[in-house]
Structures are given as C-alpha cells and as structure tokens.
Amino acid sequence: MHPGSQSYPDLSILPQRTPAARDEWVEARLMRHFMRNGRSALHAVSTVIPIFVAILWGDVDHVALACWALAAVMITAARYRVIHLYFREYSGAGGAQLRAFMSRYHWTWTVSAVIWGSSMFVFFRKAPLDDQFLCVITLAGMAGFAVGAFSASLRCFFDYINGLALSMLAAVAYTVIVDTPLIQGTTVSLVGLVLIYWVAIRSAGERFHRVQRSNLELQFSNATLIESLTEKTRAAVRAVETKNRFVASAAHDLRQPVHALGLYADWLQAEPELVVEITPKIVQSTRAVNELFNSLFDLAKLDSSTIELDWQQVDLPTLLTELELEYAPLAREKGLALRTRLVPAEVKSDRVLLKRLLGNLLSNAIRHTREGGVLLAVRHGADGPCIEVWDTGVGIAPEEHEAIFQEFYRVPHHNGTEEGFGLGLAIVSRLCEALQHRLSIRSRVEKGTVFRLDFPIALAAPGLDA
Incomplete structure (x- = not known):
C-alpha cells in the first residue's frame, strides 16, 4: 500500500536470490580475481624478458632476438594498459560489463602466449642445449603459473595455454621441417612432453576454475543466508517492540475510561440522587471502552490472516x-x-x-x-x-x-x-x-x-x- 509517495510501515521479507543473480555475482568476482592475478603475472613477465635476452644474446641471431623482445615488450605494455583501464573504470562493474570488457581485450592474453611460445623460433636448435633447456623450463613455468593466475577466466586461460603450446609446437615443426630437417630423439621427446604437459595443464586449470566457482557460490549462499537471517532477526525484534508498544498503548488508553467508570460508580453509590447526571457519563465511558475493544478485535482479526473476502x-x-x-x-x-x-x-x-x-x-x-x-x-x-x-x-x-x-x-x-x-x-x-x-x-x-x-x-x- 502506498499513501501518496510514502509507503505504509511494513516488515518486508528479503527477496530470494535467483540463480541468475548468483551467476552474475560469481562471474563478477571471478573477473576481479583474474585481473588482480593478471597484474602479478605481468610483473613476473616483465622480469623474465630481460633474463631471456641475456641468456640468448650471445648464441642466437641478434636481429631475431631483438624483434622477439620488442614484440614481447609491446604485448606486455598492452596488457598493462588493459589492466590499468580495468582498475580505473571497471573494477566496480557488474558481471555483464566485465564480460563485455573481457570480450574486447581477451586477445591480449592469447597474443602474449603466442609471442612467448614463438621464442622457440629464436632459440630451438640454435642456442646451446643448456640455454635451450632453461628457456623451455621457463615456458613450462609460465604455463604452470597460468593455472593459478588465469583460470578464473576459463576462456582466457584456455586461449593462453593453447596459444603457448601451439606456437611452441609450430616452432619445433618449422625447425624440423624447414630449418634443419633432422628428427632427433630429443625432439620427439620434447614434442611428447609438450603435448602431455598441455593436456595436464588444461585439466588442472579447468579443475581449479571449478573449485574457485564452487567456493564463490558457497560464499554467495552463505552471505545470502546471513543477510536473510539478519533481516528476519531485525524483523522479529521490530515485531516484539511493536507488540510491547501496542500492549502498553492499549493499557494506557483503556485505563482512563475504566478509571472514570470506577469514579462514577463510587460517586453514584455515595449520591444516588444524582443518577440522572451521572448515568450519561457512565454510558460515555462504557462506549469508549467498547470502541477500544472493537478496534482491537478488528486489528486482531485482520492480522490473523483468517479473514474471508466476499x-x-x-x-x-x-x-x-x-x-x-x-x-x-x-x-x-x-x-x-x-x-x-x-x-x-x-x-x-x-x-x-x-x-x-x-x-x-x-x-x-x-x-x-x-x-x-x-x-x-x-x-x-x-x-x-x-x-x-x-x-x-x-x-x-x-x-x-x-x-x-x-x-x-x-x-x-x-x-x-x-x-x-x-x-x-x-x-x-x-x-x-x-x-x-x-x-x-x-x-x-x-x-x-x-x-x-x-x-x-x-x-x-x-x-x-x-
């Protein structure tokens, strides 16, 4: 009910959270986790680029290495810009806005992975075996790090892992087929390890994503339950306060006419000859008591929800x-x-x-x-x-x-x-x-x-x- 623009006092019940609202909330939290982890990942990547260049500088073509390093720096800068844009404009956005944001910029993670995997075009079979091993281990570490850093967004995680693995395999295939057409046992082993690791990392990331989602859904359910219980507790407290106020007010309003009835009865007993003067006052007090009781009964009947409408x-x-x-x-x-x-x-x-x-x-x-x-x-x-x-x-x-x-x-x-x-x-x-x-x-x-x-x-x- 709405008197004018005002609402009647009401103890409203907390509305039930819908599955769509829960999914929206979970998606928003996952995107926020992804962006926070993405910043840490970028800091790590920024330190790896010069290390990569330092390891390979004396053993591979300088022009090829410089081109790769420039590409790595540019995509890292682009990812920094995306994350900066997120924290500046989208950190408080809802799930729909964050999904639209990720749809526009998720390619930066894919391109970054492809550039890092393409580093094998620069060093595979060109650098000393020890340096190649260090570089491959670094790429494997980046893939493992992506499980924790990027799996909050399953789409970006898969794009990143797929881009990294496919570009590494493409570099191996190019080197074996075009550059130095010689298949060695180590090359076959490397391809096998990349494929196995690729499948394992995808599976681990998918499981970790499910765990994160389940934890957030549980948080949402707990928060909703706590909010509902809190609201119901407040409603119960308000109901008790209203009841106490109601009883106190009813007792106060009933006391006056009942007290008047007692006074008029004592007066009539003491001076019976004043019956004509006192009787109307007794009738008036009795009417007031009846009016109060009738109103209380009306309220009790309406609040009991047993009233039948005709x-x-x-x-x-x-x-x-x-x-x-x-x-x-x-x-x-x-x-x-x-x-x-x-x-x-x-x-x-x-x-x-x-x-x-x-x-x-x-x-x-x-x-x-x-x-x-x-x-x-x-x-x-x-x-x-x-x-x-x-x-x-x-x-x-x-x-x-x-x-x-x-x-x-x-x-x-x-x-x-x-x-x-x-x-x-x-x-x-x-x-x-x-x-x-x-x-x-x-x-x-x-x-x-x-x-x-x-x-x-x-x-x-x-x-x-x-």
Whole structure:
C-alpha cells in the first residue's frame, strides 16, 4: 500500500536470490580475481624478458632476438594498459560489463602466449642445449603459473595455454621441417612432453576454475543466508517492540475510561440522587471502552490472516449514501457539514469491509476537523473510479504520512480535536492490504487532508464513459 509517495510501515521479507543473480555475482568476482592475478603475472613477465635476452644474446641471431623482445615488450605494455583501464573504470562493474570488457581485450592474453611460445623460433636448435633447456623450463613455468593466475577466466586461460603450446609446437615443426630437417630423439621427446604437459595443464586449470566457482557460490549462499537471517532477526525484534508498544498503548488508553467508570460508580453509590447526571457519563465511558475493544478485535482479526473476502460488484453511490446517513449526526454534533458528490460507478470489492474502511476514514476526518466540513466523493480517474475523503481539519505534515498508519499513533500538536485511540488508520491500512486497494494521501497543515482510494480491479457502470 502506498499513501501518496510514502509507503505504509511494513516488515518486508528479503527477496530470494535467483540463480541468475548468483551467476552474475560469481562471474563478477571471478573477473576481479583474474585481473588482480593478471597484474602479478605481468610483473613476473616483465622480469623474465630481460633474463631471456641475456641468456640468448650471445648464441642466437641478434636481429631475431631483438624483434622477439620488442614484440614481447609491446604485448606486455598492452596488457598493462588493459589492466590499468580495468582498475580505473571497471573494477566496480557488474558481471555483464566485465564480460563485455573481457570480450574486447581477451586477445591480449592469447597474443602474449603466442609471442612467448614463438621464442622457440629464436632459440630451438640454435642456442646451446643448456640455454635451450632453461628457456623451455621457463615456458613450462609460465604455463604452470597460468593455472593459478588465469583460470578464473576459463576462456582466457584456455586461449593462453593453447596459444603457448601451439606456437611452441609450430616452432619445433618449422625447425624440423624447414630449418634443419633432422628428427632427433630429443625432439620427439620434447614434442611428447609438450603435448602431455598441455593436456595436464588444461585439466588442472579447468579443475581449479571449478573449485574457485564452487567456493564463490558457497560464499554467495552463505552471505545470502546471513543477510536473510539478519533481516528476519531485525524483523522479529521490530515485531516484539511493536507488540510491547501496542500492549502498553492499549493499557494506557483503556485505563482512563475504566478509571472514570470506577469514579462514577463510587460517586453514584455515595449520591444516588444524582443518577440522572451521572448515568450519561457512565454510558460515555462504557462506549469508549467498547470502541477500544472493537478496534482491537478488528486489528486482531485482520492480522490473523483468517479473514474471508466476499468479492462482489459494489455500487459506490449507494454505499456512500449509507455512510452519509450514518455519519451525518456525528458531523452535525460537531457543527460540521458532511457532503457527498456522487457519480455512477461500480467496483469489485468486499462490500462490508469496504464500508468499514471508508467509515474509519470518515470518522477520522470528522474527529480531526474543528470547523468547515467533510466531503465524501466518487470520482473517475485515469485508471477508473476512485473514492476521496476531503476534510478541512488540522492537516498532517509530510513526515507524519507513514507514522499515522501505526497502531496507537497520534499526530502531535492536534490541539482542539478528539484524540481517539489511534487505531482507525491502522485498521484502514490492514483493510487496504486485504482488499488490495491503493490508498494515497495529500495534506497541508492547518488546511486539511485528502485520502484517495483507488481500485486496481475496477469496472465502471454500464454506459458510463470512465
């Protein structure tokens, strides 16, 4: 329910997290892990480039080595730029944005792997065996390091490992077939080791990715559970506080008329000859007690969720005419004018509960109006018929619009009006929720208030242009 732009006080339940939301959260965390690890990997790569050059400088073609080193430096700089762009603009982005970001820049990891694997074109069968061994071990170490550094993004990991392995095999094949066409046992062993290592690293990376994803899904489930339990605990605490406040307020409001009844009974016992003067006061106190109990019973019935709705087509002019006849004496008693403005309209509702809802609004309007009057009107809005209750009363400040629907709440500084028990609008709130009608409020302090009741499921009277 929404009075105006304000919401009724409500203990909302934490919405269930969907699998899509969980996957989005997990993807975002995996991308963030990938980028953080990618920065560390780049620092390591930056130190390996000069080491590679230093090892091979005296044994291989300088031009070929310089070209490879330049390519390695350029792709490393490109990857630094991508990571810098991520931390500058995308570190707080969601899963969809991160996926789009990775789609644009994942090629840098593939190209980097191809360039490093292509280093074998420079040193394989050209450098001393010891240097070749060191370089191959370095490439193997980079592949192993990729399991922890890049497997958070399975696509980038596979592209990196595939690029590294295929470029190494291409270099071996080129050297054997074109450069020095001689197949040696060590070459066959090297190819076999590369293939085995390639499969093993892919498998390890895939398993590690699954472990990371499972851990993040578990974190998400735990965080959701903790959040849900925390919210339910807060809701329970608020419910206990509301109940305590409710009981305290009910006891306070009941004490006054009951105390008055006791005083009048003692007075009547002491001075029986004053029965004509005292009896109306006893009746008034008894009526106040009955009114409070009736309101409490209404609230208890509405909160128990056992109320059964009798949906039917309700003729609004007829209903409002009945309300006018019922509440006109109360308005005249206060010197107020109760008027109606009616147009033909029907709505789907429970007639008894709708009448009780409008009766509480009318009673509240009359109670808090010192002079002027109250208007009960049926109008046609953009979405169908609506009912408005206007008064020229004390008005309600915007900051009070939510609080007035709480049990036993009375707007402060309403001097000169009958306070009542503060349950009328609480019952209105419950009835609106039960009937699924929408209530809104407009008010100006010392000018008056308008309550408007809209019907989402509404039918205009036949032949009427709504």
